[in-house]
Amino acid sequence: MKDHQAGYIKFALPKGRFLSPTASLIAEVDLRFEGYGDKTKQYRLRSARFSSLVAKILREKDIPIEVAVGNYDLGICGSDWIEEYLVKYPAGALMKIASLNYGEGDIHVVGSAQGGITSLNELSARQNDCRVVSEYPNLSEAFALNLRMRRFRIFPVWGAAEVYPPENADLAVLWGRSRAHIAAQGLIPLDKLFPVTAYLVANRESLENKDLSQILMCFDSKLGAGPRTSMEHELVICKELKIPCPLWSAKEINLALPDGHQQAPAAQFLEQAGLTLQGYSEEVVSRRPCVDLDWLGIKVIRPQDMPLQVANGNFDLAITGEDWLREHLCRFPSSPVKKLFGLGFGTVKIVAAVSRDMPVNNIDELRSLVQSGKFAPLKVASEYINIADRYLQDNRINPYKLIPTWGASEAFLPEDADMLVDNTQTGKTLEQHKLRILDVLFQSSACLIANKDSLASSNKKEKIKFLTQKLRAGLKQIENQNAKGKNTK
Amino acid sequence: MKNQKCKGMQDLLPGDMLRFRRIEDTFRTCCRSWGYQEARTPTLEYLYLFTATGTLTPGMLSKVYSFLDWDGWSGERVVLRPDGTIPVARLYIDNLSGQESARLSYVTNIFAFEGTGKKNRERWQCGAEFFGGAKFAPDVEIILLAEDVIRKLGIKNVRLQLSHAGLVKALLREFKLSPAEEAKITDRILEGDWETLTRAKSTHPEMERLMAALLGLKGKSSSFLRNVKASFPTASQDFKSSLEDFLSIATLLDNMDCSYEVDIATMHGFEYYTGICFQFVAGGEKIGGGGRYDRLVPLMNGGDVPACGFALYVDPMMRLLPPEKKKGKSGILVKGKELTPEIVKTCFTVAQFLRDAGYLAEIDFAGRAESDYEWVISVSGKKPSRLVLKDCLKKRRREVTSVAEILEVVGEG
Numbered sequence: 027m028k029d030h031q032a033g034y035i036k037f038a039l040p041k042g043r044f045l046s047p048t049a050s051l052i053a054e055v056d057l058r059f060e061g062y063g064d065k066t067k068q069y070r071l072r073s074a075r076f077s078s079l080v081a082k083i084l085r086e087k088d089i090p091i092e093v094a095v096g097n098y099d100l101g102i103c104g105s106d107w108i109e110e111y112l113v114k115y116p117a118g119a120l121m122k123i124a125s126l127n128y129g130e131g132d133i134h135v136v137g138s139a140q141g142g143i144t145s146l147n148e149l150s151a152r153q154n155d156c157r158v159v160s161e162y163p164n165l166s167e168a169f170a171l172n173l174r175m176r177r178f179r180i181f182p183v184w185g186a187a188e189v190y191p192p193e194n195a196d197l198a199v200l201w202g203r204s205r206a207h208i209a210a211q212g213l214i215p216l217d218k219l220f221p222v223t224a225y226l227v228a229n230r231e232s233l234e235n236k237d238l239s240q241i242l243m244c245f246d247s248k249l250g251a252g253p254r255t256s257m258e259h260e261l262v263i264c265k266e267l268k269i270p271c272p273l274w275s276a277k278e279i280n281l282a283l284p285d286g287h288q289q290a291p292a293a294q295f296l297e298q299a300g301l302t303l304q305g306y307s308e309e310v311v312s313r314r315p316c317v318d319l320d321w322l323g324i325k326v327i328r329p330q331d332m333p334l335q336v337a338n339g340n341f342d343l344a345i346t347g348e349d350w351l352r353e354h355l356c357r358f359p360s361s362p363v364k365k366l367f368g369l370g371f372g373t374v375k376i377v378a379a380v381s382r383d384m385p386v387n388n389i390d391e392l393r394s395l396v397q398s399g400k401f402a403p404l405k406v407a408s409e410y411i412n413i414a415d416r417y418l419q420d421n422r423i424n425p426y427k428l429i430p431t432w433g434a435s436e437a438f439l440p441e442d443a444d445m446l447v448d449n450t451q452t453g454k455t456l457e458q459h460k461l462r463i464l465d466v467l468f469q470s471s472a473c474l475i476a477n478k479d480s481l482a483s484s485n486k487k488e489k490i491k492f493l494t495q496k497l498r499a500g501l502k503q504i505e506n507q508n509a510k511g512k513n514t515k
Numbered sequence: 516m517k518n519q520k521c522k523g524m525q526d527l528l529p530g531d532m533l534r535f536r537r538i539e540d541t542f543r544t545c546c547r548s549w550g551y552q553e554a555r556t557p558t559l560e561y562l563y564l565f566t567a568t569g570t571l572t573p574g575m576l577s578k579v580y581s582f583l584d585w586d587g588w589s590g591e592r593v594v595l596r597p598d599g600t601i602p603v604a605r606l607y608i609d610n611l612s613g614q615e616s617a618r619l620s621y622v623t624n625i626f627a628f629e630g631t632g633k634k635n636r637e638r639w640q641c642g643a644e645f646f647g648g649a650k651f652a653p654d655v656e657i658i659l660l661a662e663d664v665i666r667k668l669g670i671k672n673v674r675l676q677l678s679h680a681g682l683v684k685a686l687l688r689e690f691k692l693s694p695a696e697e698a699k700i701t702d703r704i705l706e707g708d709w710e711t712l713t714r715a716k717s718t719h720p721e722m723e724r725l726m727a728a729l730l731g732l733k734g735k736s737s738s739f740l741r742n743v744k745a746s747f748p749t750a751s752q753d754f755k756s757s758l759e760d761f762l763s764i765a766t767l768l769d770n771m772d773c774s775y776e777v778d779i780a781t782m783h784g785f786e787y788y789t790g791i792c793f794q795f796v797a798g799g800e801k802i803g804g805g806g807r808y809d810r811l812v813p814l815m816n817g818g819d820v821p822a823c824g825f826a827l828y829v830d831p832m833m834r835l836l837p838p839e840k841k842k843g844k845s846g847i848l849v850k851g852k853e854l855t856p857e858i859v860k861t862c863f864t865v866a867q868f869l870r871d872a873g874y875l876a877e878i879d880f881a882g883r884a885e886s887d888y889e890w891v892i893s894v895s896g897k898k899p900s901r902l903v904l905k906d907c908l909k910k911r912r913r914e915v916t917s918v919a920e921i922l923e924v925v926g927e928g
Contacts, residue, residue: 168577171566171573171576174567174573175566176563177563179589179592180590181590337588337589354588358583358585358588359585359586360585362588
C-alpha cells in the first residue's frame with residue numbers, strides 16, 4: 027500500500043454486471059461515491075460523506091485478489107470470483123462479510139447433449155480422461171477432485187466456455203441464468219455448485235487492525251441477510267428440460283475465429299478473401315458460423331484462448347493476435363503452435379509503462395531504482411503475465427511481483443502497481459492516466475496460427491493449404507488495394 | 516531486501532544433516548540387511564496418479580502442489596510428489612512387475628501445503644514397500660523392520676499402535692449408509708475425525724456395543740481381538756474376515772515378543788490402506804506409519820498384486836534422536852604461515868597426500884581452532900624444514916622434511 031494513501035479506507039467497486047445494482051446499493055447506504063454509475067468513465071472515486079473513504083472501480087475478477095493482498099480494505103464482487111479465489115487459497119486474507127442479496131444465476135457443471143455424459147455418477151466411474159473447460163479453473167479442479175474423477179484436464183478460458191462441448195471439452199463449469207437457459211444452449215446441466223450473489227468482502231488484516239466500523243454500519247441493514255437462494259425450482263430435473271441438439275458434425279478442418287474487438291476486422295478480411303460466412307458479422311453473432319465449405323468447422327472463441335486450443339488439436343487453424351501467441355509460447359515453449367502469416371489488422375504495441383511521477387525514463391533507470399531498494403519488489407500489473415515475467419527476467423529487474431489482471435491494467439497504477447505491461451493502440455489511454463511508456467516490447471497484429479501436427483497430417487495438409495492460399499490471396503489483394511489507395515492520394 | 520527462504524520450507528544446517536544422515540544411514544543399512552533394494556522416484560509425477568478413489572483423500576489432494584509444466588499445454592497437471600508410496604508403486608508397475616515379489620526402500624522428500632506456514636511443507640521420509648508375497652508374513656516383516664530401524668537409532672519410549680482398514684470399512688458398512696454418506700464419513704475418519712462415526716446413527720442397537728468396544732478399549736495383545744470376536748458373533752462376514760486377518764497378524768507379533776496397542780482410531784491419513792494399519796508414536800509425535808494396500812496396484816492398472824509398506828518420518832525423528840557420543844579430536848589441519856602461492860601450493864599437496872592415504876585433512880584459510888584437530892601441520896617458506904607437525908593430543912611439536920615423514924609420524928601416533 028502506498029504511503030500517500032495510508033490512513034484511508036479503500037473500497038474496490040465492481041464494473042460490469044454488478045455495476046448498476048452496486049451503484050443503487052451505494053446510493054441506498056449513502057456512501058456517496060459521486061460518479062459511480064453506468065456512465066462512469068473514471069476509475070478513482072472519493073466519498074462525499076466520509077473524507078477518509080476512497081474507492082476504485084475494478085474488474086470483478088480482480089477484486090478478490092486485490093482485497094486479499096491488502097490493496098483494498100473492502101470490496102464488492104460476485105460469489106463466483108470469491109469462491110474461485112477461496113477454493114485455491116482458503117488460508118488467504120479474503121473474508122466474506124455479508125451477502126448483498128443481489129445477483130443472478132448459478133455456477134453450473136454442464137455436459138453436452140452429444141457428449142455422452144448425462145450424470146455425475148458417470149463422471150466418477152469414467153476411466154477416460156475428462157476435459158473440463160472453464161473461466162473458473164480452481165473451482166473446476168476442486169469439483170473434479172471432490173468427485174474423485176480419475177483423470178481430468180482443466181482448460182482455463184477467458185470466456186465462451188459454453189461453445190467448447192462436445193468436440194473440444196467433455197464438461198464446462200460456467201455461469202448460467204437457469205437450467206433452462208443452459209439447456210437452450212444445447213447443454214445438459216449436471217450439477218449446480220452455488221448461486222452467484224454479490225458479497226461485501228474485506229481484508230482480514232484490515233478487519234483486525236483498522237477501524238472500518240463507520241463504513242460497515244452503513245451496510246447495517248444488509249449484514250446478517252442470508253445468501254440469495256436460487257430462484258429456480260430445485261425439482262426441475264434434467265429429463266424435463268428440452269435440450270435442443272445443435273446441428274453439429276465433426277469436420278475435417280477446424281478454424282477458430284475471434285470475438286470481441288477483433289471480430290469486425292476479421293469478418294471484413296475473410297469476406298475480402300472470399301470466404302463466405304453466415305453468422306460472423308457485427309449484426310449477427312453465432313458461436314458456430316456456417317461456411318460454404320462442408321469440410322470446414324468454425325467456432326468463435328476468445329483470441330486469448332486460441333493458442334492453447336490450437337496446441338491441443340481442438341482447432342487446426344485460428345486467427346488470433348501475435349501478442350497472445352507470444353504469451354502462450356512464453357509459458358509453453360515446446361507447444362506445437364506456429365504462426366503462418368500476419369494479417370495486418372488489429373495492430374497494437376505491447377508496452378511497459380510507469381507513472382509519470384516515477385523518476386525513470388527507461389528500463390535501465392528502472393533497474394537501478396529497484397536495485398536501490400525503492401520500489402522493491404516492483405509490482406507489475408499485466409494481462410500478459412508470461413510476457414511480463416520474461417521481460418522482467420531478461421532485463422534483470424529484481425525483485426518483482428506480478429499482479430495478473432484481466433485487462434485495463436492502467437487502473438492499477440500508481441496505487442496498486444508500479445508498472446504495467448499492456449497493449450496500446452494510440453497511447454492515449456496511457457496518457458490520460460498520466461503514465462509514461464518506458465519501453466515498447468514488440469508490435470502485435472492479427473495472425474493466422476496453426477497446429478504443427480495438422481500441417482504435417484496427410485489427411486489435412488491439402489485442405490489447410492487450400493484455405494491458407496485463399497487467405498494469403500485475400501491478404502495480397504488487400505495489400506494491393508492499400509498500395510493503390512496510397513498512390514492515388 | 517533480505518533473502519528469505521520460502522514459507523514452509525526448511526534449511527538443514529550441518530548439525531541437522533549429521534542427525535539426518537544418522538537416520539538415513541541406519542535405515543539404509545537395516546533395509547539392505549533385510550533384503551530391501553533402494554529405489555528413487557522423480558520429484559514430479561502426474562497428478563492423475565493420485566486422484567482416483569483409493570489413492571489420496573480429497574483433503575490431501577487439496578494440499579498438493581500441482582501445476583502445469585513447461586510443456587503442460589495439454590492441460591496435464593504435474594505435482595510435487597505428495598506421498599512416497601504411490602510413486603514407488605508406479606515405479607514397480609512400470610519396471611519391476613515381472614518379478615513375483617519386490618522389496619523396495621527409498622529415502623525421499625514429499626510436499627504438502629500447510630496453511631500457517633509454521634510447519635514444514637517439505638518433509639522427508641524413509642520408506643519400504645513389499646510388493647507381492649503371501650499375507651500376514653510381509654505385514655509382520657515391515658512392522659519388525661520399522662521397529663529394527665527405530666531401535667538401532669536409539670529412540671526410546673516408542674509405542675506401536677495397530678488398526679485395521681478392512682475392519683473399519685466393514686464397521687462403516689454396518690451403518691447402512693448411502694454410498695455418498697459412507698464416502699463422506701470415510702474421508703472424515705481418514706482426516707482423524709472419529710467423532711463423525713459416533714455421530715452417525717446406527718440402524719442396529721448391536722452397533723453401539725461394538726463401537727464402544729472398538730473405540731473405547733485399547734487392547735495390548737491378540738487376546739483383545741479374540742474377545743471382540745467372541746463378543747460379537749452376529750457381526751457381518753466382512754467384519755469377521757477382517758478381524759481374522761487382524762488376529763493372525765497380532766498373534767504373530769505376540770509370538771515375536773513385539774509389544775503393541777490395538778487402537779482402531781489410529782487409522783488415518785491414507786485412503787489406500789485395505790488391511791492392517793500401524794503407526795509409531797514417540798514423544799507425543801507420530802514418527803512413522805504404514806499398512807497393507809492391496810487395491811492400490813490393481814487400481815493403477817498394475818495387476819492383482821498385494822502390497823504393504825511403511826514410512827518413517829525423518830523430521831520428528833531428528834528431534835527425538837539421542838545425542839551422539841561426543842567424538843574426540845580428529846582429523847589433520849594443514850595451515851600456511853603466510854598465503855603465498857608457494858605455501859598454498861604446498862598446503863594443497865600435503866593435504867591431498869594425506870587424503871590419498873585415508874586421512875581427513877582440512878586446509879585452514881580462516882584461522883580454525885587447532886584444538887579441534889588431532890594433528891596440525893604448519894607450512895612455512897623456510898628451507899630445508901618447511902613443515903612443522905604438532906601432535907595436539909600429546910602436545911608435542913616436530914619438524915619434518917617430507918610428506919612421507921608426516922605419514923610415518925601420524926601413522927605411529
